[in-house]
Amino acid sequence: MKKTTFSPLFWPVSLNRNTxxxxxxxxxxxxxxxxxxxxxxxxxxxxxxxxxxxxxxxxLLFYAFLLxxxxxxxxxxxxxxxxxxxxAFNATRPTLPFKFLTDMIxxxxxxxxxxxxxxxxxxxxxxxxxxxxxxxxxxFIKDEETILxxxxxxxxxxxxxxxxxxxxxxxxxxxxxxRPYLQGMRLTAWELQGAGFEVTVVCxxxxxxxxxxGLVDKVIVGADQLAQNGDVANKxxxxxxAVLARHFNIPFYVLCPPASQAATxxxxxxxxxxxxxxLEFQGKRIxxxxxxxxxxxxxxxxxxxxxxxxxxEL
Amino acid sequence: MKKTTFSPLFWPVSLNRNTxxxxxxxxxxxxxxxxxxxxxxxxxxxxxxxxxxxxxxxxLLFYAFLLxxxxxxxxxxxxxxxxxxxxAFNATRPTLPFKFLTDMIxxxxxxxxxxxxxxxxxxxxxxxxxxxxxxxxxxFIKDEETILxxxxxxxxxxxxxxxxxxxxxxxxxxxxxxRPYLQGMRLTAWELQGAGFEVTVVCxxxxxxxxxxGLVDKVIVGADQLAQNGDVANKxxxxxxAVLARHFNIPFYVLCPPASQAATxxxxxxxxxxxxxxLEFQGKRIxxxxxxxxxxxxxxxxxxxxxxxxxxEL
Numbered sequence: 327m328k329k330t331t332f333s334p335l336f337w338p339v340s341l342n343r344n345t346x347x348x349x350x351x352x353x354x355x356x357x358x359x360x361x362x363x364x365x366x367x368x369x370x371x372x373x374x375x376x377x378x379x380x381x382x383x384x385x386l387l388f389y390a391f392l393l394x395x396x397x398x399x400x401x402x403x404x405x406x407x408x409x410x411x412x413x414a415f416n417a418t419r420p421t422l423p424f425k426f427l428t429d430m431i432x433x434x435x436x437x438x439x440x441x442x443x444x445x446x447x448x449x450x451x452x453x454x455x456x457x458x459x460x461x462x463x464x465x466f467i468k469d470e471e472t473i474l475x476x477x478x479x480x481x482x483x484x485x486x487x488x489x490x491x492x493x494x495x496x497x498x499x500x501x502x503x504x505r506p507y508l509q510g511m512r513l514t515a516w517e518l519q520g521a522g523f524e525v526t527v528v529c530x531x532x533x534x535x536x537x538x539x540g541l542v543d544k545v546i547v548g549a550d551q552l553a554q555n556g557d558v559a560n561k562x563x564x565x566x567x568a569v570l571a572r573h574f575n576i577p578f579y580v581l582c583p584p585a586s587q588a589a590t591x592x593x594x595x596x597x598x599x600x601x602x603x604x605l606e607f608q609g610k611r612i613x614x615x616x617x618x619x620x621x622x623x624x625x626x627x628x629x630x631x632x633x634x635x636x637x638x639e640l
Numbered sequence: 641m642k643k644t645t646f647s648p649l650f651w652p653v654s655l656n657r658n659t660x661x662x663x664x665x666x667x668x669x670x671x672x673x674x675x676x677x678x679x680x681x682x683x684x685x686x687x688x689x690x691x692x693x694x695x696x697x698x699x700l701l702f703y704a705f706l707l708x709x710x711x712x713x714x715x716x717x718x719x720x721x722x723x724x725x726x727x728a729f730n731a732t733r734p735t736l737p738f739k740f741l742t743d744m745i746x747x748x749x750x751x752x753x754x755x756x757x758x759x760x761x762x763x764x765x766x767x768x769x770x771x772x773x774x775x776x777x778x779x780f781i782k783d784e785e786t787i788l789x790x791x792x793x794x795x796x797x798x799x800x801x802x803x804x805x806x807x808x809x810x811x812x813x814x815x816x817x818x819r820p821y822l823q824g825m826r827l828t829a830w831e832l833q834g835a836g837f838e839v840t841v842v843c844x845x846x847x848x849x850x851x852x853x854g855l856v857d858k859v860i861v862g863a864d865q866l867a868q869n870g871d872v873a874n875k876x877x878x879x880x881x882a883v884l885a886r887h888f889n890i891p892f893y894v895l896c897p898p899a900s901q902a903a904t905x906x907x908x909x910x911x912x913x914x915x916x917x918x919l920e921f922q923g924k925r926i927x928x929x930x931x932x933x934x935x936x937x938x939x940x941x942x943x944x945x946x947x948x949x950x951x952x953e954l
Contacts, residue, residue, distance in 0.1 A: 355928035476845075500934075503918070505819055505843040508926065511919075516928040527933045529819040529918060531790075531844040531877020535910075535939035538879060563845020565852060566880055573883045596849075604817070604843055605825075607921060612822065614669035614830040619841045620814075625849035 330457075330488055333517040334358060336481025337453065338378055339385035344396070346389045350377050351509075355516035365397075366390040366411045373418045379509070380550045381480035384583075387415050387424060388445055391431055395441050408435050419597060426586050448640075455638040456482060459581050463546060463636050464489035466579065467497055471543035474500045474533060477561035478513040479548035479581055484521035486546065498524040500542060504561060505530055506604045506621065530563050537574040545571045545578045552582040556629030557591030562622055568631040577633040584638055591626035599623045644771075644802055647831040648672060650795025651767065652692055653699035658710070660703045664691050665823075669830035679711075680704040680725045687732045693823070694864045695794035698897075701729050701738060702759055705745055709755050722749050733911060740900050762954075769952040770796060773895050777860060777950045778803035780893065781811055785857035788814045788847060791875035792827040793862035793895055798835035800860065812838040814856060818875060819844055820918045820935065844877050851888040859885045859892045866896040870943030871905030876936055882945040891947040898952055905940035913937045 338349035346363040352375075353359050361377055363369050369390040373383050394411050398404045412428035434444045460482050467473065467490050475483055483499070490497045499518050504510035511527045518525040528536065536542050545567055549558035558564075558580050571578040588594045601619035605611060613619060629635075652663035660677040666689075667673050675691055677683050683704040687697050708725050712718045726742035748758045774796050781787065781804050789797055797813070804811045813832050818824035825841045832839040842850065850856050859881055863872035872878075872894050885892040902908045915933035919925060927933065943949075 502845075503819065505817065505845060511927050511931070515931045519928060519931050525931060527918065527927055527931055529844070529876060529935065531816075531819060531875075531880055532934070532936060532939070534880035534883055535876060535936055538940070561845075562843060562849060566845055566848035566884060569848055569887045570880060570883050573887070604841065613825050613841055614833060617825070617829045617833050617839060617841055620846070621843065622846060622849055625846070626852070 330485065331521070333481035333484045333521065335382075335478065335513060335517055336456070336485065337385070338382040338480065339389055341389040341392055344393065346386065346393060348372055348378050348386055349382065351379060351382065351513060352377050355512055363390070364393075366394055366414060370414050370418050373415075376507070379478070379480070380548070383419070384427065385449070387427055388431075388449055390415070392442060392445055395445075405432075405435050408432060426584070451640055452638075455640055457485065458639055459636050460485035461489050463579055463581065464493065466577065466634070467493075467495055467544060469495040470497075471495070472498050472500060472541060474502070474536065474542040474545045474567070475514060476502045476510060476530075476547050476563055476567055477504045478509040478517075479546075481517065482548065482581055483514055483546070484517050484523065487518065487521060487523045499526070500536060501525055501527050502530045502533060502563065502567075503527055504563065506607075509561070530566075533567055534570050534574075537570055537576055542574075542576055545576055546581065547579075548581045549583060550624055551588065551594055552585045552635070553588040553590050553594060554585055555590045556632065556635060557594070558582065558627050558629075558632070558635075559591065559594045559596070559624045560627065562625050565625040565627045565631075568627045571633075572631050578631060579634050579636055580627070580632050581636045582638065584640055591628060594624075594626060596625070597623045644799065645835065647795035647798045647835065649696075649792065649827060649831055650770070650799065651699070652696040652794065653703055655703040655706055658707065660700065660707060662686055662692050662700055663696065665693060665696065665827060666691050669826055677704070678707075680708055680728060684728050684732050687729075690821070693792070693794070694862070694897075697733075697738075698741065699763070701741055702745075702763055704729070706756060706759055709759075719746075719749050722746060740898070765954055766952075769954055771799065772953055773950050774799035775803050777893055777895065778807065780891065780948070781807075781809055781858060783809040784811075785809070786812050786814060786855060788816070788850065788856040788859045788881070789828060790816045790824055790844075790861050790877055790881055791818045792823040792831075793860075795831060796862070796895055797828055797860070798831050798837065801832065801835060801837045813840070814850060815839055815841050816844045816847060816877065816881075817841055818877065820921075823875070844880075847881055848884050851884055851890055856888075856890055859890055860895065861893075862895045863897060864938055865902065865908055866899045866949070867902040867904050867908060868899055869904045870946065870949060871908070872896065872941050872943075872946070872949075873905065873908045873910070873938045874941065876939050879939040879941045879945075882941045885947075886945050892945060893948050893950055894941070894946050895950045896952065898954055905942060908938075908940060910939070911937045
């Protein structure tokens with residue numbers, strides 16, 4: 327059996343001594359570079375600046391807590407400090423369920439558990455769960471099928487491809503460019519091509535045309551948040567793909583994080599990003615002067631449009 | 641009653657003596673400039689370069705014929721020349737039904753009709769038909785409704801808005817940016833804002849989210865080609881909007897050109913544009929090196945997804 331290799335996006339954050347290294351996704355694919363983070367305030371800034379996205383942000387949160395724990399070892403005030411750190415992370419972005427994660431860490435701390443060991447153990451389980459997710463969804467892919475994906479699932483897509491290959495199944499990929507940040511074009515296409523897969527970029531509006539032409543066998547996307555009832559929040563454009571997949575009878579799979587405390591999608595707050603992220607491109611305005619933009623970062627796909635949730639086994 | 645004003649896009653081509661003036665849509669919204677066209681070969685080049693789009697291309701074709709007719713007045717070889725011109729236009733782009741138009745002109749020529757008078761008369765009828773289309777669709781819009789549109793319908797959208805206002809109905813607009821050429825962001829939003837309407841640009845993938853949130857009352861788009869059975873070819877992304885509108889029970893109106901000879905949408909050839917139009921932005925590559933792109937310029941929306949075709953009365 328071939329050795330599995332990982333995309334740099336599969337585990338985009340690491341901790342080495344007192345420095346966290348965060349893959350700067352905003353520089354990809356032109357440059358593979360890491361941002362050094364020395365404290366939790368810097369970590370929060372990196373998140374706000376979208377230098378790393380969904381999964382990278384989760385990893386960064388855990389590593390930032392590890393850093394704080396090491397810096398405050400033995401101090402009586404540790405729990406107070408951890409609460410402050412939790413608040414800072416909770417305030418960074420509304421869509422990601424940071425509170426779920428910070429509550430978990432604070433819960434461990436309150437129970438006087440070996441916090442560092444707990445976090446490191448959790449990250450290890452997280453890693454093997456992600457590999458399991460890729461393995462699980464690969465089971466649904468048949469030989470010569472074409473997968474359509476949107477945005478970026480942090481290294482899972484090339485891993486899915488590799489598992490398909492190990493099963494003797496040739497797969498190819500359509501990737502939506504994913505406006506306005508172009509994560510599909512710039513991250514997913516890059517990592518799939520780097521792993522040797524056949525990958526074709528299309529504009530977001532082309533998904534219907536591809537499906538109508540029988541060119542898509544499966545749609546696989548990730549999720550930024552999973553509600554208790556199975557609704558998911560994911561990158562803007564996901565809902566459109568789910569509706570199209572249903573219309574054209576194409577299976578729609580979602581690689582899910584652990585469920586958040588939101589009961590349904592209606593309880594998930596959709597983050598409205600600054601309009602300039604839509605109206606400017608690489609710092610230059612592309613929209614007519616004075617025209618307004620609306621950029622909801624995410625949309626909600628209701629559970630009934632999802633053929634199968636691929637859950638994490640944590 | 642307020643005077644109706646026209647967007648520069650409503651009639652983007654004109655003929656003055658021996659020069660055709662073509663609005664260079666590729667420079668909008670930064671610059672309002674016209675390309676001078678002196679012969680039909682230059683006209684074909686302007687079309688291939690997409691300096692003007694659907695409706696502008698139709699106008700340019702007629703004015704180029706007028707030019708040729710004036711230049712060849714009284715010559716015995718006129719019909720031979722006109723056939724050559726027709727062939728040149730037919731070869732420029734597969735999606736637009738140029739053959740339908742050139743056949744019509746050649747038909748007039750074969751019947752020894754006063755060709756110049758016929759063409760000028762046809763253009764006059766074309767203009768009043770377009771105004772009628774805007775008037776007709778405005779009848780469906782109620783007070784305080786929000787219209788979602790895609791790409792650009794050559795000046796019809798501000799006209800629809802003005803007719804709504806004349807009816808005492810306030811309307812606002814969502815415009816998809818329309819990747820990769822951004823005609824929605826750069827043309828439609830520009831002309832709507834210029835006409836004083838409230839207009840908000842969203843990325844193409846946001847349409848589902850807006851509809852799910854009840855923010856869209858009507859979808860109105862144009863069509864590059866209408867088949868005999870009511871299927872339409874229009875800018876890539878239109879099919880996705882039609883499927884979404886059906887899913888969310890939102891009326892979907894199409895402003896149609898005269899029907900072409902295609903029996904159904906299956907008989908319409910979809911033009912595949914050069915991949916660099918997708919993978920580059922303003923001349924600079926934005927996709928990872930070596931990654932392929934697929935850019936179908938149009939998609940087919942089946943008649944059954946269209947609530948109402950707004951036909952031209954020619």
